[in-house]
Amino acid sequence: MYSEKVMDHFEHPRNVGEIENASGVGTVGNAKCGDIMRMYLDIDDKGVINECKFKTFGCGAAVATSSMATELVKGKTVQEALEVTNKAVMEALDGLPPVKVHCSLLAEEAIHAALWDYAEKKHIKIEGLEKPKTDISEEEEEEEY
C-alpha cells in the first residue's frame, strides 16, 4: 500500500527526537484518527533552520511524512520552509494512498505550528504564516460514486 520511499522513511525515520531549548515547537493532532505530531525547530540568527526533529504518534504515513518533512525544511530559511507543503512532502515520498493524504497535512501543520511558536517567542511576524490549528481533522467526505 505504501511506496518504497514511504517504507524507507517509516523504517528509518530521519530526525526522530527532541531539541532542548528549541527555537520553536509545534504540536498538532487529528482528532478524527487520533494521531499527534510534534515538531522541534532550531533556527539560527539568520533565520535558517539548522536542526529539525520530530516525534509522532501515528500511522505509517504520519511517521514517513514527518521524517520527510524534517529533511525538507532542514537548511531552509523560515520563508522557504513555509513552502514545504503537504503536497511537496507527498511528492518527495512518491505519493500516498488516498485515505492517507490527510496524514501529510499533519506534517505541514506541525511545521507551521513550530514556526508560529518561534515567531511568538521572537515577537516577530512571519509573512504568510497564519495561526495554525491544533486539530486538523476535517469533515469526512462522502465518497462519490
Place this chain on the structure above:
Amino acid sequence: MYSEKVMDHFEHPRNVGEIENASGVGTVGNAKCGDIMRMYLDIDDKGVINECKFKTFGCGAAVATSSMATELVKGKTVQEALEVTNKAVMEALDGLPPVKVHCSLLAEEAIHAALWDYAEKKHIKIEGLEKPKTDISEEEEEEEY
C-alpha cells in the same frame, strides 16, 4: 433422484400400447404439470383383468407408475384392482421423490377412469368406485418451513 425400480420401469416400461375394443378406457390428466395418462383394460366375463395397457405423456415417474400399475392390476378382479392405490404403486417402486408423489395419482385415477368406463359400458355399478376426475391437479401446497 429416482430409485432403481423406477428407472427400470422407465427404461423398460411394461404394457405400453393400446387395446383395440377395450372393455374400458380411461384418460386423466394433471392440468398443473400438463401430463396425461390413458389406461386400457381388457376384462373377461368373470370380471378379471386379463390385459392392461397404457400410454403416457409425462415425466419419468408418470411412465414408471403407469407401467407398475398395469403390472399390478393384471390378473386381478375389478374389485381387487380398486385397491391398487397410488400408495401401493409407489411402494412397489421403492418410493418416489416428494415432488413426484402426485404423478402416482395419475396411475390410480387412470385405472379408476378405465373401470368407470367399463362399468358404464356394461351398465353395472362397481362397489366403492366414484366417478373419477379427469383432472387431478390439486392446489399447490406451500412448503412449510
Place this chain on the structure above:
Amino acid sequence: MGKMIYLDNAATTKTAPEVVEAMLPYFSENYGNPSSIYEIAGRSKEAITEAREQIAKVLGANSRDIYFTAGGSESDNWALKAAFEAYSSKGNHIITTKIEHHAILHTCEYLEKRGAKITYLDVDQNGIVKMEELEKAITPETILISIMFANNEIGSIQPVREIGMLAREHGILFHTDAVQAFGQVPIDVDALNIDMLSSSAHKINGPKGIGFLYIRKGVKIRSFIHGGAQERKRRAGTENVPGIVGYGVAAARAAETMEERTGKEAELRDYMIRRILEEVPYTRLNGDPKKRLPNNINISFQFIEGESLLIMLDMEGIAASSGSACTSGSLDPSHVLLAIGLPHEIAHGSLRLTLSEETTKEDADFVIEKIKEIVARLRSMSPLYED
C-alpha cells in the same frame, strides 16, 4: 457410463483448468484478508485489482464500477431492490419483460408487495421485446428499465442498443441481466448506454458463487449487503479472493477466444437445428433464428414431455435441459415458452441444448441420432400422438 456429452452450458459450465490453476494459490498460500495491512494481504488485494481490470476491459468499463457479488441472482436482486429504494422519490415504476430470469421476476414480485408498479412487457413470437411497447410503457414515474441481454432458455438477444438509447433519452436507469451474454457476445457499456449489468462467473467457465454488478458512476444505489467497507463500501463481506481471481481469468479468456469460439459454436448450432427440424417431424425452433446466443438450441417436440426426454438422453450420456435448470423446483411449464405463445403441452416437450467450445461435430451427430430414436420411442408411448 462412458463419455459424457455435456450440452447444458447455459445452466453452468465446467470451470476451465487454467481458471482453477489461477485460483489455487489464493486458498492456502496467499490467503490473506485483502483488507489487512501486511504483505500476504497485499497479494490478495492486488489479485482483486487485476481481476477487476480484466473484467472491466471486457465491458469497456471503468474498473472502479465493477462490484463483486456472489452471483447473478445477488446482482439482479441488488440492482432492482436498491434502485427501487434509491429512486423512490422519483417514482415507483419499473419496466421489465415476461421472459426474465426468476432472479428478476421474483424480485419484482417482492417489490410489488412493497409498493412498486411493474410492467412486464410481452415479447414477440421469437422472444424479442417490442420497442414500441417499451416506449409506450414509460411513464413519468418510471425509474428503471431492466431487460435481459440474452434469454437463458431460448437464447434470444434483445435490442439492447435501442433500449439503452431510449432509456437515456428519458433519463431512466437501464439495467440488463447479462448473465447469459457476458463473454458470449461483445458488450460495451458506454456504447450501449447500460447503467447496471449483472453477470455470473460460472456461465463462462469461471467458478460458481461469484458474480458482479456493474454500476455506472453516478448511479445512486447503495449497499444490498451491509457491513464492512469492502467493494468501496457498497458490498460487505470478506472478498472471495479465489473466486474473484478465477472470474478475472475466465473473463479474459472468454473475451480472447470469443470470436473463434462463438463462430464455431454458431456453426454447429445451426447445423444441429437444421438437421433436427428436417429429420424429426412435428418440431419447432424456439427463439429467434438469427438474434440468438451462439450456443443455444431450443426445440419443441410435439407429443412428448421434457423430463422423460432428458432422462433418456442422460442414459445415453447426454446432459441437456428442458426449460431452465434454475426453475426445476417447479412443475409449471417454462414462463418463457409460454410468453412466446407455446401452448402448455408443447412447452413441456421442449429441449434446450447449449453447446460449449468442446462440443464436436461427432458429438452433434451422435446427439441428433439419439434424439431421433428417443423422440420416436416416447411418441410411441404418448396418448397424444397418433401415427
Place this chain on the structure above:
Amino acid sequence: MGKMIYLDNAATTKTAPEVVEAMLPYFSENYGNPSSIYEIAGRSKEAITEAREQIAKVLGANSRDIYFTAGGSESDNWALKAAFEAYSSKGNHIITTKIEHHAILHTCEYLEKRGAKITYLDVDQNGIVKMEELEKAITPETILISIMFANNEIGSIQPVREIGMLAREHGILFHTDAVQAFGQVPIDVDALNIDMLSSSAHKINGPKGIGFLYIRKGVKIRSFIHGGAQERKRRAGTENVPGIVGYGVAAARAAETMEERTGKEAELRDYMIRRILEEVPYTRLNGDPKKRLPNNINISFQFIEGESLLIMLDMEGIAASSGSACTSGSLDPSHVLLAIGLPHEIAHGSLRLTLSEETTKEDADFVIEKIKEIVARLRSMSPLYED
C-alpha cells in the same frame, strides 16, 4: 522475507489443504448444476447434501435448517432484514449490542431508516452483555434479539445460554452471529435456544465466499435473494458447489479437532498474554480473561499507534491486526474498544493476535521479543511517552 508467522486468524484463515482437495473435483469434473436432472448434476446435489449434514451435525441441528449463503455478512443481513419484514405485524423493536460486527450494526442502521427501533446494549468492561439490561430492554414490540456468540476483536464470549432462555421465555426470536465461534467453541442450537445463527467458512480453514444461516424450523423469515428455487426456495442462485463442499469438510474437521486444537491454542494464548503484560509496561488486556475465544489475544500498548505497530511487525514477518480487519476502510478507533471504555488514544494502540493450530511456542517467543523491541522503538518516537 523468510517464514511468515500468521496471527490474524480472526480476519481469515488458510484454507486447509484437505479442504481444497475435497473441493477440486467440483470445479472441472463434477461441475453440474445441482438443480439439473442428469447424472453429473446428481453428484453435485449429493455433495451438497453431505456438506449440509456435516455442518448440521456440528450444531446439533436438522440439516434442512441449514441454508448456504455467500458468507457471514450476507447471513447477518438476511437474518435481520428478513426478520424485520416477517415480524413487522408483531413489532419493530430489535435488541443488539454495541460490540457487534459491522455486518449487524450497519444493517441495523439501515433498518432504523426503515422504521426499526434498535436498542444497542452496553457491555461491561470485559465486553460481556449485562443480562439485567437485556431483560430491561425487552418490550412487547421486541421481535428479535441479535447478539453475537463471540466478539471478533476482543474474543469475549457472550452468555448465549442465558440469552437464549430469556428470548424463549419472552417468545422473541434469537439470532446469534457465530462467525467467530462456530468450530471454535461447542454450540448446540437446541440446548441454547438459538433460532438463527450466522457463520462463515473462511474463519475455520474453509474457503472464502461461503457461509450459512441456520434457521430453526418454524421461523417465518423468507428469501433475501429472490430467484430460483435453490435452498428450499429461500436463497436463490446457482449453488457454489465447491465452496459448499469445502465448508462441509472444514466444519467436520473443526469439530473433530476442536478439543485438542483449542486446548493447545488457549494455553499458548495465556502464555503470550501473561508474558506481554508482565514484560511490557503500560499495557492492558482487552476482553474477558476467561470467557474468551481460545485463540484471541487483544492488548493495548499505551502511547503508540496500531498501524505503525502492524507495519513493523509485518517487516518481521508477523501478520497481525489492530481492531478488526473488515473495518480498515475507516480511521476511527474500533467501536468495540470504545464500548469497553477505552479512551481513543489507547484504543488506537491495540494489537490483536489470533492464533491457529499451527502457531508454535517458538513463534510465540519470537513474536513476544519483536513486540517488545517494536513497542520500545515506537514509544521512543511518541510525543505522548515520557520515559
